Amino acid sequence: MPINLQMPALSPTMEEGTLAKWLVKEGDEVASGDLLAEIETDKATMEFEAVDEGTIAKIVVAEGTDNVKVGDVIAIIAEEGEDVGAASKVDESAAEKPKAVAEVAEKPAEPVQEVAPKVTDEAPKVAAPASDGNRIKASPLARRLAEQKGVDLGALSGSGPGGRIIKADIDAAEGGTAPVRSEAAAPAPTTAHAPTPAANDFDIPHTSEKLSGMRKTIARRLTEAKQTIPHIYLTVDIQLDKLLKLRSELNATLEPRGVKLSVNDLLIKALAVSLMQVPKCNVSIDGDQLKTFARADISVAVSIPGGLITPIITSADTKSLSAISTEMKDLAERAKEGKLKMHEYQGGTASISNMGMFGIKNFDAVINPPQAMIMAIGAGQKRPHVIDDSLQIATIMSATGSFDHRAIDGADGAQLMQVFKDLCENPLGMLA
Numbered sequence: 003m004p005i006n007l008q009m010p011a012l013s014p015t016m017e018e019g020t021l022a023k024w025l026v027k028e029g030d031e032v033a034s035g036d037l038l039a040e041i042e043t044d045k046a047t048m049e050f051e052a053v054d055e056g057t058i059a060k061i062v063v064a065e066g067t068d069n070v071k072v073g074d075v076i077a078i079i080a081e082e083g084e085d086v087g088a089a090s091k092v093d094e095s096a097a098e099k100p101k102a103v104a105e106v107a108e109k110p111a112e113p114v115q116e117v118a119p120k121v122t123d124e125a126p127k128v129a130a131p132a133s134d135g136n137r138i139k140a141s142p143l144a145r146r147l148a149e150q151k152g153v154d155l156g157a158l159s160g161s162g163p164g165g166r167i168i169k170a171d172i173d174a175a176e177g178g179t180a181p182v183r184s185e186a187a188a189p190a191p192t193t194a195h196a197p198t199p200a201a202n203d204f205d206i207p208h209t210s211e212k213l214s215g216m217r218k219t220i221a222r223r224l225t226e227a228k229q230t231i232p233h234i235y236l237t238v239d240i241q242l243d244k245l246l247k248l249r250s251e252l253n254a255t256l257e258p259r260g261v262k263l264s265v266n267d268l269l270i271k272a273l274a275v276s277l278m279q280v281p282k283c284n285v286s287i288d289g290d291q292l293k294t295f296a297r298a299d300i301s302v303a304v305s306i307p308g309g310l311i312t313p314i315i316t317s318a319d320t321k322s323l324s325a326i327s328t329e330m331k332d333l334a335e336r337a338k339e340g341k342l343k344m345h346e347y348q349g350g351t352a353s354i355s356n357m358g359m360f361g362i363k364n365f366d367a368v369i370n371p372p373q374a375m376i377m378a379i380g381a382g383q384k385r386p387h388v389i390d391d392s393l394q395i396a397t398i399m400s401a402t403g404s405f406d407h408r409a410i411d412g413a414d415g416a417q418l419m420q421v422f423k424d425l426c427e428n429p430l431g432m433l434a
Contacts (some may be wrong), residue, residue, distance in 0.1 A: 024038070031069075035051055139160065234405045240402055267326050303354070403419050
């Protein structure tokens with residue numbers, strides 16, 4: 003029996019993705035563990051491995067197709083000994099019914115009571131295509147073909163299961179033989195909404211670009227974070243001269259071994275040690291529970307083409323500075339290539355975001371849920387500073403902690419900021 007290869011859920015938050023590239027073609031034999039495709043999720047590009055053996059009978063979703071829902075059939079595999087030609091001609095409606103959908107099973111259609119047809123002179127009206135609210139149900143292939151051929155899905159009646167529009171309906175529409183959706187059969191909207199006005203560009207020259215899956219996810223998560231998390235912001239000024247001196251001394255020893263510490267490496271370590279010294283800030287809200295973590299995993303904001311990702315330095319409180327530096331360079335490089343594995347950016351107990359390299363003096367970062375705090379790092383700058391009751395010039399850095407006030411009291415957040423400041427100004431303490 004042909005095997006329906008479905009769009010996988012490659013991360014806990016993934017609902018759809020882009021089939022970036024096929025690594026196989028129709029007719030290729032595949033075995034368990036073979037790489038089949040590259041799939042772009044909301045955070046990275048991942049390789050999709052085969053779990054079944056057989057021959058690629060049909061590629062249903064072309065490479066480059068975006069917004070492919072988790073659970074949609076993307077290819078058909080003929081099992082060993084099965085006729086590939088027959089498998090490739092499997093009825094599309096059957097291919098749309100995956101054995102197991104990763105997210106939400108489709109709601110079965112309500113039973114319809116049969117009645118005797120009424121004889122009239124009017125042409126029979128066809129049923130409207132099945133829809134979920136205002137969303138017309140159509141297979142991914144049908145949607146793609148409709149877009150390519152300029153066919154209005156809303157004007158068609160689906161012949162697939164539950165009224166779903168399939169490829170045959172698009173082909174019929176192109177030939178002028180498809181049943182047309184009756185206006186009388188169109189479902190009434192459940193809730194009346196005023197139409198969303200189109201944005202006015204005021205005739206200003208501009209370009210438009212479709213939002214990527216990553217950008218959509220960033221927009222959604224940050225909007226939710228600001229709407230649902232009561233942020234409290236606490237800022238300290240930190241004298242960096244001792245930390246910069248220690249970094250220089252350590253690099254003199256480490257560079258012959260191929261390791262060069264950045265200021266950010268030391269700040270990651272300082273934040274991790276601070277969280278272990280102030281465990282009331284190394285927490286997360288989970289429903290009606292407060293989780294306190296036994297280690298400090300630091301998510302580090304890294305800018306990549308099209309967005310932002312936060313690879314994680316696990317157990318940063320116990321790792322050496324050289325280990326943090328080596329691991330961070332590797333994670334950042336692979337993040338920019340879109341090659342991070344899911345566990346390398348999912349999780350973390352707190353985050354750090356450094357914009358000092360852009361000359362930003364200070365800023366307030368948005369918490370990365372489900373975490374309860376993030377440290378925003380500004381640029382180290384030469385400023386007038388009082389040292390031993392005299393005004394001197396020192397390298398000063400502003401750091402602002404954003405705290406989830408549901409989980410962390412202001413006094414506990416202030417204590418964490420004080421410990422972080424002390425460790426940065428007396429950096430040997432983080433090495434003890």
